[in-house]
Amino acid sequence: MVAVTVEGLRKTYGDVVAVDDLSFAIEHGEVFALLGPNGAGKTTTVEILEGHRRRTAGRVAVLGHDPQARSRDLRERIGIVLQDAGFDEDFTVAELVRLHRSLYPRRLGAAAVIEQVGLAEKADARVKTLSGGQRRRLDLALGLVGDPDLLFLDEPTTGFDPSARRRAWVLVEGLRAMGKTALLTTHYLDEAEHLADRVAVLVHGRLVALGTPAELAARHRSAVVSFRLPDGAEAADLPTLDGTLTPEGAGWQLQTAQPTTVLHALTGWALARDLELPALTVRRPTLEDVYLALIGDEAAAEEAVGVPVASSPASSAPRGRR
Ligand SMILES: Nc1ncnc2c1ncn2[C@@H]1O[C@H](COP(=O)(O)OP(=O)(O)OP(=O)(O)O)[C@@H](O)[C@H]1O
Ligand SMILES: [Mg+2]
DSSP states (O other): OEEEEEEEEEEEETTEEEEEEEEEEEETTOEEEEEOSTTSSHHHHHHHHHTSSOOSEEEEEETTBOGGGOOHHHHHHEEEEOSSOOOOTTSBHHHHHHHHHTTOSSOOOHHHHHHHTTOGGGTTSBGGGOOHHHHHHHHHHHHHTTOOSEEEEESTTTTOOHHHHHHHHHHHHHHHHTTOEEEEEOSOHHHHHHHOSEEEEEETTEEEEEEOHHHHHHHSOOEEEEEOOOTTOOGGGSOOOSSEEEEETTEEEEEESOHHHHHHHHHHHHHHTTOOOTTOEEEOOOHHHHHHHHHHHHHHHHHHTTOOOSSOOGGGSOSOOO
């Protein structure tokens, strides 16, 4: 059964094409992640599905409704965690959660939800006194309290500390176990890899990849070899290696389709000089590697056709900027 259908969706703001001929479907019970760089069109897509923005063209169905019609039935069955929610800052956490709860016919306990997102100690604190991460937790509580069938989570864990993020993951996994459907956007690739059944990657409003995290990772039949250079050695001293060498933190990373050959060349080079390669590892590409390769390819394709791109290709950027 399909929970969300998007067909040929397009959204323009004046000259800006935010979403361009986008199509995908989300099954009931699925956690689906939309990934893509800043300005890719994720929030635009999510807000069209929520009924908060009007589309320029295309067909959209959410739980059998056109969200643009803003039907009450649909509103009562979806939960929303906006990227930027403006609250009345003078409410307390508990007041705001109870207020949201009252808008839904089917509800979870306010105190239980506040506890679940880890805000029990702040239940009586005014919203204006919350830290950034605590506000985000409140956003999550507001999305959950109506016991929705379908939850929209636009960057739900941005600003969370690592333990809060794990906690939010457990919440989302709990929703999946209850058979709920979720549409998630995130810039944390490990989050998408951990939570999402399938991911869609958007670049400039267009779909560039769609599949399970494992399917996307398998597309790149490559491996990632990481190492640091021995003291006194420079990258220019290395033998020719079959792959793309990029700086990675204090060391180097090589994405290659020939890990055996590369390792042989690299370790042969070091052994011949009686050098040790510190922190040498080989691993399968993560979703983040695949994502960066996809985004890099898109940027390169645009450069090739002369479209200016603001940022340098991700393949030359250091990883781990989070
Ligand atoms: N209300 C608006 N008016 C004009 N342009 C807009 C508006 N909202 C979004 N845009 C433009 O549409 C494009 C897509 O924006 P959107 O917010 O959907 O991106 P996003 O993928 O959510 O990015 P981020 O990761 O930064 O949240 C951007 O170029 C943005 O500048
Ligand atoms: Mg956004």
